[in-house]
Amino acid sequence: MCDTCGCQLNPEHAQDSRVVEINRSLLAANQELAEKNRSHMEQMGAVAINLISSPGAGKTTLLEKTIEALGERYRIGVIEGDIETERDAERIRAKGVPAVQLTTGGACHLDAALVHKGIHQLQHQLADKRLDLIFIENVGNLVCPATFYLGEHKRVVMVSVPEGSDKPAKYPRAFIGSDLFIITKTDLLPYFDFSIEEASGAAKALNPKIETICLSAPTGDGMDEWMKFLAGLVNR
């Protein structure tokens, strides 16, 4: 009990078991539906990639550059997640590939149910229902998206140079669950106290299997490695 304000109420503890139980059942339902998303996307011939980062780390810009580089070679589709606005899907459609916008109406992450709708909407835009690559751009948030499996084959976590190299240590779950770590906006390294060694080392300590790519969309540095990563998935 608090001796200054006399408060005995602690919502964390009082409600804990109820909340834990509900969360468990929601996550189990999410997992089941995510497995269906995965086989649904496989039926379309597609490999799916879930992109996770803070707002403004450069997810949409990376997708624009990826479509410019690979849009002729692969059939690409994009599912955009945002709390509000159609902006990101409009940016992608301007590059000539099918894109659907999912708005979460306040929720801080995509879940499998919402992505399930997105897959259907995407399929409606396709004549032959086939794709090679589906990118799922999650809501800008380094925390909660890490908890929700969407049915993706690979998960990519991104941190931009201006955010700081302490981010893997501070937001471990996003790195533990990812296959690839992309450090973006590396053209800004001269202006920031960002250590690639610290960031990639911390990511590796959390998840020995994670690979790191350093990338700059304006200069094109690192795009080759990213292209190789994608080609390795499509040509499995």
Add this chain to the structure above:
Amino acid sequence: MCDTCGCQLNPEHAQDSRVVEINRSLLAANQELAEKNRSHMEQMGAVAINLISSPGAGKTTLLEKTIEALGERYRIGVIEGDIETERDAERIRAKGVPAVQLTTGGACHLDAALVHKGIHQLQHQLADKRLDLIFIENVGNLVCPATFYLGEHKRVVMVSVPEGSDKPAKYPRAFIGSDLFIITKTDLLPYFDFSIEEASGAAKALNPKIETICLSAPTGDGMDEWMKFLAGLVNR
């Protein structure tokens, strides 16, 4: 029902009423405890400010600069929220003011119960139990912290230039509930396609009472306005 994979399960709808009910009761308990936090901090003589932004927007750096400028004039205390690590509290203590680190153990926001503990820990570090200003640095996340009132007197939302000027439109709740919008890292404006007009205009459209300050920690631009904002709170 989904006609391709035959799925009837939609966790969003099936569990909706249970989840809504639990959320409502948790938020009500949070609100009650936040009011106690507020009167507790007022008994200490303090005005409390809740800082909300994405990871890496510069919350801790702004606090360091604020302490350098005002640490002699006001008694300042800091409550740091992070998912993991003691780093931010260590940075603040190095500036000579009391700081406590709250780690949320995975949660993406501070809540009133956790801040309640933080207030007590902060008080233990003070000889006379008095402070003028308490800064509560929330977990780096532009989404969920906006939903949880902690007992603060003022809420400040920050977006850095590298994140992009579309952030108020994309993350409206953080702006609707805030008193001040700080655009940080304005020394980087030459390197980014960031429109101060777009960002501050969108914030104002969401919340006509919100003021915008453009600030650069390295150059010191905008620090005067921030100091005036703080002085106006302490000398009410």
